[in-house]
Amino acid sequence: MQKEHNLSKNQKIIFDLIDKSRGPMKAYSILFNVQKKGIKAPLQVYRALDKLVEIGKIHKIESRNAFIACQNSNCQVSKATAFSICESCENVSEISNSKLSKYLSNFSDSSGMKYSKYNLEFFGLCKKCKSK
Amino acid sequence: MQKEHNLSKNQKIIFDLIDKSRGPMKAYSILFNVQKKGIKAPLQVYRALDKLVEIGKIHKIESRNAFIACQNSNCQVSKATAFSICESCENVSEISNSKLSKYLSNFSDSSGMKYSKYNLEFFGLCKKCKSK
């Protein structure tokens, strides 16, 4: 069950924008797009992004400094994320593969480190770009 | 067998610095540290970093915008990287686990995407920080 988070005004504006965008959005592109809604400063964007990431409504694609709406209905928090990224068209999608997530969530090694979170980014060519 | 790359002057200066540093280094910290060696501009640092990443001598820790020397003697190129990152002390180490790398290198899903590269970052608390 997904906990309902009542998004604040700015959080909602920014989440809605990211959610309906086709791909990942960058912070300043978000800023540009929400200026007509009264959000004027980078910090307002970054604060909303931080919160949305924290509650798992969006994820950050670290290698791209961009943000994407969670595509798994069950990502309550951003603790276990995996993405596939096309290096040609920059299309990004969230991988939802229970075997993979189980494997990684249970991963441990000899370092004695306790892992509580991971982020995995796969790179390659998507179907479309491969056939070009 | 590791191909020998003859590093250029700037590449060598910057690699040596990263290699002997304890943890990941950020670009502008590198810049600061090599100014006495005649490297004066960010671009000189970024160019060397790009090349060193390309040939696998260093890796970028995407979530930290920082660079670390490859700790696997066999990473010829930065195609398959995994790191463990302590969220308390920011200690980073490269994970060298053949099962994990095999699992991820062979990963494929129904998207039809051909994966040629991945980067995985695990987060948690290291042994030291756990026991505090």
Place this chain on the structure above:
DNA sequence: CTTATAAATGTTATATTATTACATACTGTT
């Protein structure tokens, strides 16, 4: 050795991404 080519360097300016600091307002609880 000369010529051609690719790789690396030097330099200035600028673009992009993200945070600090401080003041104010809203929301829910006691």
Place this chain on the structure above:
DNA sequence: AACAGTATGTAATAATATAACATTTATAAG
């Protein structure tokens, strides 16, 4: 009403990264 926690507004600035252009050095072929 008083309090605590969360969110907002605003300005300034820090941190990260790239564009553009001129020059030099290394590598390989002829």
